[in-house]
Amino acid sequence: MKCRKCDNKAVINMRQHKLALCSHHYLSWLPEKTEHFITKYKMFDRADRILVAVSGGKDSLVLWDVLQQLGYEADGLYIDLGIDGEYAYSEESKRYSDEFANSNNLKLIVAEVTKMEGASILKAASLTHRGKDKPCSICGLTKRHIMNRVGFEGNYDVLVTGHNLDDEAALLFGNALNWQVGYLARQGPVLDGNPNGFIKRAKPFCRFYERETAAYSLLRGIDYIYEECPSAVGAKSIYFKEILNQMEMDRPGTKLQFYLAFLRAKENGAFTSDPGLIETPLRKCDSCGQPTSSPDECAYCRMWGRVRERMEAN
Amino acid sequence: MTVRMILRKKVYEVKAGMTIRDAILKLDIMPESVLPVKNGELLTDDEILKDGDEIRLVAVISGG
Ligand code: SF4
Ligand SMILES: [Zn+2]
Ligand SMILES: [Zn+2]
Numbered sequence: 001m002k003c004r005k006c007d008n009k010a011v012i013n014m015r016q017h018k019l020a021l022c023s024h025h026y027l028s029w030l031p032e033k034t035e036h037f038i039t040k041y042k043m044f045d046r047a048d049r050i051l052v053a054v055s056g057g058k059d060s061l062v063l064w065d066v067l068q069q070l071g072y073e074a075d076g077l078y079i080d081l082g083i084d085g086e087y088a089y090s091e092e093s094k095r096y097s098d099e100f101a102n103s104n105n106l107k108l109i110v111a112e113v114t115k116m117e118g119a120s121i122l123k124a125a126s127l128t129h130r131g132k133d134k135p136c137s138i139c140g141l142t143k144r145h146i147m148n149r150v151g152f153e154g155n156y157d158v159l160v161t162g163h164n165l166d167d168e169a170a171l172l173f174g175n176a177l178n179w180q181v182g183y184l185a186r187q188g189p190v191l192d193g194n195p196n197g198f199i200k201r202a203k204p205f206c207r208f209y210e211r212e213t214a215a216y217s218l219l220r221g222i223d224y225i226y227e228e229c230p231s232a233v234g235a236k237s238i239y240f241k242e243i244l245n246q247m248e249m250d251r252p253g254t255k256l257q258f259y260l261a262f263l264r265a266k267e268n269g270a271f272t273s274d275p276g277l278i279e280t281p282l283r284k285c286d287s288c289g290q291p292t293s294s295p296d297e298c299a300y301c302r303m304w305g306r307v308r309e310r311m312e313a314n
Numbered sequence: 315m316t317v318r319m320i321l322r323k324k325v326y327e328v329k330a331g332m333t334i335r336d337a338i339l340k341l342d343i344m345p346e347s348v349l350p351v352k353n354g355e356l357l358t359d360d361e362i363l364k365d366g367d368e369i370r371l372v373a374v375i376s377g378g
Binding site for chain 2: 011020170209241242
């Protein structure tokens with residue numbers, strides 16, 4: 001198969017776009033498209049201070065790389081969750097993030113959950129009801145909180161994450177399956193910030209397939225953590241991705257259409273009349289000062305408070 | 315001689331002469347979920363497998 005733009009051998013064929021490209025043209029195609037999405041969805045501009053959530057995985061490292069190439073100034077934020085086990089997942093993913101930052105002369109902020117809160121995610125999960133089956137709920141709450149806090153307190157204009165189309169389509173699939181209208185209304189390439197303490201969020205890769213960001217990292221020689229977090233085994237998101245890929249195999253473009261049609265429906269007001277969307281007034285959490293709708297402490301502080309109580313009791 | 319295809323820690327053997335895509339389908343792997351790499355080079359899956367080829371399938375699905 002030949003590259004659409006030159007006579008060289010193609011290295012990737014994107015069936016949904018009927019587009020095959022050689023290495024050279026692919027490495028310029030992906031950043032060009034990224035720039036287009038950044039502008040189209042009004043994510044940020046070159047005057048903005050950008051914080052990239054870096055996990056050591058392919059998507060976030062490729063995103064950081066592409067932002068540099070496009071001339072955006074972006075610092076990284078790595079959250080050390082303290083997840084170990086037979087495979088030192090956190091340690092390894094931090095090593096990849098560090099190496100990338102160092103070799104590209106970039107600033108990486110590291111937030112260590114164990115140091116901040118006195119226990120790792122796994123330890124916290126073992127001590128609370130919320131983490132009974134899986135640490136993912138505690139982990140998600142913790143990551144969202146820390147990202148927002150570091151972003152807001154560091155005066156960043158926007159927090160960007162490496163979510164790709166497969167992530168977004170799987171999330172959409174899960175939300176639609178249960179008609180979680182509130183979640184659907186908030187899902188999209190950009191989530192606006194709020195002067196009360198929520199930083200703006202953006203997902204510049206939300207229209208790239210997972211194999212496209214993976215291909216880019218291989219071609220650019222970006223080393224990333226290939227192993228998964230041990231808790232990802234059996235995750236619903238992976239199950240949904242497999243189902244969507246099954247459809248994609250029979251009908252190329254299904255995943256992309258699913259997401260784009262959703263964005264169009266949303267733009268046309270499909271999810272705005274949800275009563276759940278009426279803003280609950282926000283106030284500052286008594287402990288950390290982050291915005292919350294609860295009368296005293298935010299969900300994060302309450303959860304970690306319980307963990308510390310249990311640790312003391314043990 | 316046959317063709318070796320490697321996905322994570324699993325090694326599969328397939329016959330030469332078919333396309334990478336057909337081989338992947340034969341192994342019951344979702345073509346969307348992997349990228350074929352030969353000698354460090356990324357390939358499109360219409361490539362015909364030759365005797366002695368060793369293809370690494372890079373898993374691209376991540377989750378959690
Ligand atoms: S799989 Fe679960 S525990 Fe692991 S990083 Fe993802 S959310 Fe956290
Ligand atoms: Zn080309
Ligand atoms: Zn709080």
